[in-house]
Amino acid sequence: MITLNGQECESTxxxxxxxxxxxxxxxxxxxxxxxxxxxxxxxxxxxxxxxxVIEIVHFMGGGAPEDKLVLGGHEFTSRFxxxxxxxxxxxxxxxxENAGAQIITLALRRARGGETANILDYIPKNVxxxxxxxxxxxxxxxxxxxxxxRETGCGDFxxxxxxxxxxxxxxxNYETLKATEILAKxxxxxxxxxxxxxNFARDLQNAGAACVMxxxxxxxxxxxxxxxxxxxxxxxxxxxxVIVDAGIGRxxxxxxxxxxxxxxxxANTAIATAGDVSAMAGAFRKAIEAGREAYLAGMGxxxxxxARASSPLTxxxxx
Amino acid sequence: xxxxxDHMKYMDGMEVIPSDMLDEVISAMNAYDYERCSERDVKEAxxxxxxxxxxxxxxxxxxxxxxxxxxxxxxxxxxxxxxxxSIAMFTPxxxxxxxxxxxxxxxxxxxxxxxxxxxxxxxxxxEMAEISKTGLEEILILTGESRKMSDVDYIASAxxxxxxxxxxxxxxxxxxxxxxxxxxxxxxxxxxxxxxxTYNSDKYETLHLEGHKRIFPYRFYAQERAILGGMRGxxxxxxxxxxxxxxxxxxxxxxxxxxxxxxxxxEIAFSCPRLRPIINNDKINPKDVHEPQLLQxxxxxxxxxxxxxxxxxxxxxERFRDNVIKIAATKISAGVDVGIGGHSGNKKGDEQxxxxxxxxxxxxxxxxxxxxxxxxxxxxxxx
Numbered sequence: 001m002i003t004l005n006g007q008e009c010e011s012t013x014x015x016x017x018x019x020x021x022x023x024x025x026x027x028x029x030x031x032x033x034x035x036x037x038x039x040x041x042x043x044x045x046x047x048x049x050x051x052x053v054i055e056i057v058h059f060m061g062g063g064a065p066e067d068k069l070v071l072g073g074h075e076f077t078s079r080f081x082x083x084x085x086x087x088x089x090x091x092x093x094x095x096x097e098n099a100g101a102q103i104i105t106l107a108l109r110r111a112r113g114g115e116t117a118n119i120l121d122y123i124p125k126n127v128x129x130x131x132x133x134x135x136x137x138x139x140x141x142x143x144x145x146x147x148x149x150r151e152t153g154c155g156d157f158x159x160x161x162x163x164x165x166x167x168x169x170x171x172x173n174y175e176t177l178k179a180t181e182i183l184a185k186x187x188x189x190x191x192x193x194x195x196x197x198x199n200f201a202r203d204l205q206n207a208g209a210a211c212v213m214x215x216x217x218x219x220x221x222x223x224x225x226x227x228x229x230x231x232x233x234x235x236x237x238x239x240x241x242v243i244v245d246a247g248i249g250r251x252x253x254x255x256x257x258x259x260x261x262x263x264x265x266x267a268n269t270a271i272a273t274a275g276d277v278s279a280m281a282g283a284f285r286k287a288i289e290a291g292r293e294a295y296l297a298g299m300g301x302x303x304x305x306x307a308r309a310s311s312p313l314t315x316x317x318x319x
Numbered sequence: 320x321x322x323x324x325d326h327m328k329y330m331d332g333m334e335v336i337p338s339d340m341l342d343e344v345i346s347a348m349n350a351y352d353y354e355r356c357s358e359r360d361v362k363e364a365x366x367x368x369x370x371x372x373x374x375x376x377x378x379x380x381x382x383x384x385x386x387x388x389x390x391x392x393x394x395x396x397x398x399x400x401x402x403x404x405s406i407a408m409f410t411p412x413x414x415x416x417x418x419x420x421x422x423x424x425x426x427x428x429x430x431x432x433x434x435x436x437x438x439x440x441x442x443x444x445x446e447m448a449e450i451s452k453t454g455l456e457e458i459l460i461l462t463g464e465s466r467k468m469s470d471v472d473y474i475a476s477a478x479x480x481x482x483x484x485x486x487x488x489x490x491x492x493x494x495x496x497x498x499x500x501x502x503x504x505x506x507x508x509x510x511x512x513x514x515x516x517t518y519n520s521d522k523y524e525t526l527h528l529e530g531h532k533r534i535f536p537y538r539f540y541a542q543e544r545a546i547l548g549g550m551r552g553x554x555x556x557x558x559x560x561x562x563x564x565x566x567x568x569x570x571x572x573x574x575x576x577x578x579x580x581x582x583x584x585x586e587i588a589f590s591c592p593r594l595r596p597i598i599n600n601d602k603i604n605p606k607d608v609h610e611p612q613l614l615q616x617x618x619x620x621x622x623x624x625x626x627x628x629x630x631x632x633x634x635x636x637e638r639f640r641d642n643v644i645k646i647a648a649t650k651i652s653a654g655v656d657v658g659i660g661g662h663s664g665n666k667k668g669d670e671q672x673x674x675x676x677x678x679x680x681x682x683x684x685x686x687x688x689x690x691x692x693x694x695x696x697x698x699x700x701x702x
Contacts, residue, residue, distance in 0.1 A: 202583065236369040237580070298363060313391035316642040319609045 003053045015046035018054070029058045067296065069241060069264055072156070072189030072210040074128065078102040079258065080288045081130065081243065083268020084119060087277055092122045094278035095271060100285045105130045105159055105266070108149050120154075129154040130191065137164045139178035146183050158183060159213065160192040169219045173200045177207060184208025193245055196230040201238045212238060213266065215246035216257065220269045222249020225256060235261045251280075251287030258291025259299065326524040326533045333537045334496035334544060340577050341539050347372060348518055348570040356380035365393055370623050375572050378619040379565050387615055394618040394647040397625035405695040406687050407628070407650040408680065409457035410450055411491070414438045414477050416659050416668045418463030420530030422516070424561065426597035426671045427463040429529065433598050436659040436668030437468055443477050446662040447484040453654055453680035456697035457487040459512070463671075464493035464532055471499045475506040482507030486697040489554075493531060494541035500548025509699075511545035512554030512590065513538060517562040518570035526561060542578055552586030553578065554630070559616065560594040560605040568616045572623050579624070588628040588650075589620045595634045595672040610639060614646070621647040633657075633674040640676055641686050653683035 002011045004018075012018045015038065019026055031038045032055040038046050048054070069076040082101040084092060096104060104127050106119060123129070131149035136142035139162060146158040160183070162175035176192045177200065184190045189210045194200060196214035204212055214231050217223035224247060225231065234242045241263030248254050254265040265288050274280030329335055356377045364374035365386065377383060378390060415437035418427040426433065438446065450458065458481050462469040474492055481488045489510035490503055500511065517523050520535045527533045542553035555575045557567035575587050593605035593613060605613075613635075620629060631640050631648035633655040644651055655677070659668030678686070687694040 199583075232369070236371075299366070311388045313395060313642075313646055314388050314611070314614065316638060317610045317614060318638075319611070 001050065002048060005055060011050055011052070012048055014044070015042075015048055016044045018048055019043065019056075024056060029056050031056050067292070071191065071241065074189065076102045076128070078285075079264040079292055080254075080285055081105065081245075081264055081266035082271065082281065083266060084123075085268055085272065087272040091277045092119065093124065095281040096124055096127060098278040098285065099271070099281035101127065101281075103128045103130050103157075105132050105268070106149075106154070107132055107134045108145055108152070128157060130157045130159050132159040132161050132193075133179070134161050134163075136160075136162050136179075137175075138162060138172070139175045139182070142175070142179040143182050146179070146188060147186075150188070155189075156187060157189045157191065160190060171195055171215065173197060177203050180204055180209050181207040191243070196227045196234055198230075198233050198237055201234050201240075205238060205240055209240060211241040211243050211263065213243045213245040216244050216253065217247030219246040221247050222270055223247050224249055224253035228256075228260070231257070231262070232260055251283045254284055255287040255291035255294075258288050259294045261295050262291075264288075323528060324533060326527070326535050327520065328534070329537055330531065330534055332496075333531075333534065334498075336497070336540055336544060336547065338540060338543055338581075340543065340574070340581070341536055343577055344518065344539075344570050344573045345520070347573045348566055351376050351566060351569045353380035353382075353565045353569075356382045358382050358385075361386050365389055365622075372573060372576065372623075375576075375619060375623040376569055378622060379568050379572075379616065381565075383615060383619075384611070387611060387618070390615065390618040390622065391646045394621040395645065397621055398647055398649060401625050402649045404691065404693045405649075405698065406644050406692050407457065407695050407698070408455060408653055408683065408687075409459055409487075409489075409650065410453075410455055410652050410654050410680070411459045411461050411657065412443075412446055412450065412481075412662070413461045413657055413659050413668075413671070414443055414446075415462040415465070415469045415473075416671065417465040417468035418530070419465045419467065420463075420532040421528040422530075422532060423526055423528065424558070424594060424597070424603055426599075426669070431597070431599055433669035434667065437473075438660060438667070440476060440480065442660060442663070442665070444480050444484075445665075446660065447481060449662045450654070451484040454684075454696060455654070455680055456485050457489070458485045459489045459491055459510075459652075460508070461491045462493070464530060466493065466531070469493075471495060471502060475502050478503050478506040478508040486701070487699055491554075494538050495544070495548075497544040497547040500545045500550055502548075504549040509551040510554065510586070510588070511542065511550050511552075512556070512588065513541040513545075514556040514558055514590065514592065515539060515571070515574070516556075516558045517567050518557060518574070519562045519566065522562040539574075542574075543582075546578070546582045546585050552588060552628075554588035554590055554628075556590035556592055558592050558594060559608040559613065564608045564612065564616065568619065572620060575624060575627065586628070587624060587626070588630060589624075590630045590632060591617050591620070592632050592634055595675075597672050598669055601673075613639075614643065617643060617647045633676045634672065635675055637676045637678060637686075641690060644687065644692060645690050651683060651687070653678060654680040 078100050080101045081103045082099050083105045133142040133145040142162045160179050162172045171193050180190050180192050191211050193213045201212045217226035243264040244257040244262045245266040248267045249270045271280045360377035361383045364377045416427050418429050421428050488508045490508045491512040523535050555571050557571045579587050593608050596603050629648045630650040658670040660666045684694045
């Protein structure tokens with residue numbers, strides 16, 4: 001047995017045989033045996049002995065680990081969650097594709113029977129469905145909708161919306177917490193829509209939520225990050241992904257949320273009401289990606305210069 | 320000397336609480352490589368509203384030294400934002416100096432030949448009555464670490480007595496179990512300070528040769544047990560100069576950060592002691608932690624946790640203390656006697672270390688005012 005790149009495997013007699021066996025392209029690799037680098041011209045003659053520790057490396061792009069959004073153990077590369085309300089079924093497919101979205105929210109409605117067109121027929125198969133509990137006025141109704149949604153066979157994800165205010169559609173944090181506690185225990189991946197309050201976000205975290213979804217501004221208003229300072233507090237203090245939901249009206253606002261360190265952005269109205277739905281979906285995608293990249297790159301500092309010539313506060317110091 | 324015990328293993332009777340904070344702090348400290356922090360990292364940290372642990376590490380690094388004035392400016396702004404112009408005043412009251420620990424840098428260590436004493440309840444009250452005449456309303460009760468000579472009931476009765484003379488009572492005594500902290504809390508104490516001294520457990524083991532204090536994890540979890548016992552706030556410190564001060568300051572900040580994160584209601588306090596000479600050893604000194612490094616640590620604590628109380632000890636000079644309350648410290652001791660019985664003119668026991676600033680309450684009060692700040696005796700109202 002030898003150890004190849006950290007894994008035990010069957011030995012071969014020569015290095016040449018080993019490279020052949022595992023299909024390595026010798027022109028693009030480097031080989032190290034027991035800490036000694038082997039010259040390329042020696043690959044054919046180099047012996048492999050039982051117990052050797054062999055490292056074979058090659059180049060890959062970047063070197064940064066892949067940046068993924070993790071929700072309830074599921075990984076996503078897209079950080080754009082698309083809402084599916086307020087537009088025609090025909091537009092959905094193009095919007096999802098242009099958005100590059102891997103998660104799309106859905107509302108559950110009573111089936112009348114005999115319908116031919118169902119939204120599920122228009123959503124690409126590899127997209128994760130996120131049923132919301134829209135219409136729920138309290139925890140009990142939200143729990144009931146979530147359980148029904150799971151029965152339709154679209155997975156364990158649920159976005160909790162518990163709203164008892166029809167004018168502004170602001171979430172009811174208290175009812176949302178109760179529903180989160182129940183559904184998390186039942187194995188749902190719970191994504192609660194919430195008013196950005198730190199204590200409440202901590203309660204959601206303790207209740208088993210997979211993320212928190214604070215609103216940027218009242219839903220449908222396209223006003224952007226009115227709650228910016230409070231969302232920032234959640235990003236700084238909460239260990240869960242913070243997904244900005246509601247009120248994001250422009251790609252620049254989505255970008256700003258991502259630059260701040262939001263894990264993802266959810267948008268619906270801004271896309272559904274655009275002149276060209278699928279083009280706007282693409283614009284949001286680019287904005288969200290740009291914001292994420294800027295966040296990962298580390299924003300430029302605004303402190304000027306290096307050391308100061310005068311030291312009004314530190315002039316008193318002695319060694 | 321008896322066989323040294325395993326410093327990572329709890330002794331009988333020591334409460335074990337379910338927590339992994341120790342591992343989190345130690346692994347963060349081990350991963351912290353301050354030589355790799357760049358000027359860029361420091362600038363980035365200073366440009367943020369809320370700092371991450373990495374930013375805090377950058378501010379503690381050598382790369383931040385040229386930015387000390389910037390750090391002081393930022394720290395001053397944060398301090399004034401969170402505390403206004405107020406500076407809290409208090410004094411420590413040492414009620415006993417018996418100690419079962421052998422900590423080689425401490426004047427109270429059990430092998431150091433000093434006068435030992437323990438105040439009776441009457442003597443404690445006499446000391447408190449004298450201190451309260453100065454106008455102070457906050458007191459910190461200290462003992463050497465001897466469960467035998469200063470048992471929990473003894474400390475609890477001192478807390479109860481203190482509540483008669485003072486508004487705010489804190490304790491800085493040996494680490495206890497949560498039910499014992501609950502007892503002190505019931506007797507009137509609201510704040511617990513425990514210095515970890517160093518977070519490097521290998522180094523810790525070589526400095527704390529005997530006694531309960533030798534048990535590193537039991538000491539580490541003292542603050543958490545205090546909160547579980549109902550205390551309002553907890554204080555943290557590394558004794559700067561014992562080991563690598565940057566790593567120790569980083570671990571101290573991480574310890575406080577994680578505790579506050581787990582118990583968001585807990586009030587957080589830092590002390591920033593440097594080594595001082597002791598009786599029978601005047602060679603002990605703060606090593607590589609000079610005043611600029613000390614100020615860097617204090618400012619980094621302030622900028623990382625702007626809401627924390629920071630105490631500046633009489634280990635430091637009058638000049639340093641008067642300046643640092645302008646920048647980052649929010650609590651200052653006055654009229655300090657680190658021996659036993661000195662406040663009422665009846666000194667029975669020797670001092671823990673040599674203090675540097677011996678000013679009385681009145682002098683410190685006036686010095687605070689001269690800085691344009693406002694001395695505050697207590698800002699708590701108990702309901």
